[in-house]
Amino acid sequence: MDTRQLEYFVAVAEELNFTRAAARLFAVQSTVSAGIRSLEHDLGTPLFERSTKRVALTSAGSRALPEARSAIEAIDRVRSAAAENSRDIRGRLRVGIFTSLDYLDLPGLFGEFHERYPLVDLQLTASASGSTGFTDDVRRGRVDLAFMGLAAQDLAGFQVLELTRSDFVAIVPSSHPLAGRAQVDLAELTTETWVDTPAGFGNRVIIDRALAERGLSRTIGAQVSELGAVAQFVAAGLGIAVIPIVAYSPTPATSAVTLEPPVTWSLSAITRPGASPAIAALLDLLAERFVGARRA
Structure with a gap:
C-alpha cells in the first residue's frame, strides 16, 4: 500500500467514475484501475462494485474511505511539519466557493494564497445545491473548506470562522x-x-x-x-x-x-475540526482579510 493508491481510491470514491478520477489526478485511467486493483488485493476485499453502467462503494469501501482520507492528510501534515518555512506547506486543499459575490474577491484571495503557498494543490469547486450541499460535502470529506451562508444553528459540529x-x-x-x-x-x-x-x-x-x-x-x-x-x-x-x-x-x-x-x-468559512496545515493557512488568510478588516 502506498500514498498514490490511497489517492486513487479517494478520487474514484468521490467521483464514482474511473475516467473522471483519472482526469482529476492527471493520471492514465489504466494506471488508476491498476492501483485500485493492487490496493484491493492488499486489503483482501473489493472496495468498489463495478458494472458497465455504474461504480459504487462496497460496504468495506465505505468503511475504508474516511480512514484513507485521514491517512493522506496525516502524510501532508508530516511533510508540512518538516518544512523549513511556510512556503513549503504541502497538501491538497479542496474549497467550496461562491462564484457571484464580488465582495469576496475570490480571485484575489486565492491568487494571494497560491503566491504564499505554491506547493499546495488548490482545487476550487462550486455547488449546485448551495450552502446545504457544501455542509454535506465538508462533512463527508469531499471538500476541505467551504464558504457558507447558513446560520450558526445549522453548523453544529464544524469549525466555523465568521467572515461578515x-x-x-x-x-x-x-x-x-x-x-x-x-x-x-x-x-x-x-x-x-x-x-x-x-x-x-x-x-x-x-x-x-x-x-x-x-x-x-x-x-x-x-x-x-x-x-x-x-x-x-x-x-x-x-x-x-x-x-x-x-x-x-x-x-x-x-x-x-x-x-x-x-x-x-452570516457569511462563514467552515471545515471539519482538526484542520490540516493547508486548511489552517487558508483560515489564517481569511481571518486577515475579513476578521482583521472588520476589527480595524
Whole structure:
C-alpha cells in the first residue's frame, strides 16, 4: 500500500467514475484501475462494485474511505511539519466557493494564497445545491473548506470562522410603489411574485425560516443559481427579491429597501475540526482579510 493508491481510491470514491478520477489526478485511467486493483488485493476485499453502467462503494469501501482520507492528510501534515518555512506547506486543499459575490474577491484571495503557498494543490469547486450541499460535502470529506451562508444553528459540529454579517434588503424595480420607502415589513412583500435562489442556498434557507416563523408564505416566480444575479432579474420586471445587501449592486432600474424588523445573513468559512496545515493557512488568510478588516 502506498500514498498514490490511497489517492486513487479517494478520487474514484468521490467521483464514482474511473475516467473522471483519472482526469482529476492527471493520471492514465489504466494506471488508476491498476492501483485500485493492487490496493484491493492488499486489503483482501473489493472496495468498489463495478458494472458497465455504474461504480459504487462496497460496504468495506465505505468503511475504508474516511480512514484513507485521514491517512493522506496525516502524510501532508508530516511533510508540512518538516518544512523549513511556510512556503513549503504541502497538501491538497479542496474549497467550496461562491462564484457571484464580488465582495469576496475570490480571485484575489486565492491568487494571494497560491503566491504564499505554491506547493499546495488548490482545487476550487462550486455547488449546485448551495450552502446545504457544501455542509454535506465538508462533512463527508469531499471538500476541505467551504464558504457558507447558513446560520450558526445549522453548523453544529464544524469549525466555523465568521467572515461578515449583512442585513437582508428588499430589491424592487425603481417604478415599484415600494421604491423610495425607508423600510418595509416582510408581510408586505408576500403578495408579490419573488425572485430567489434555489432551495438549499443559505440566503434562501434564512428567508424561508423567517417567513415560516411568522406564518407567512410567498410565490417564487424565478429561481436564479447566482445570488449576485438576482437583482438583474428584478430589474427585468420578473418580481421582487430579498437578498443580503452585500450581494446587491445598485442600478438605476432597482431600489433597495431596508427590512424592519431586520433579518441578518452570516457569511462563514467552515471545515471539519482538526484542520490540516493547508486548511489552517487558508483560515489564517481569511481571518486577515475579513476578521482583521472588520476589527480595524
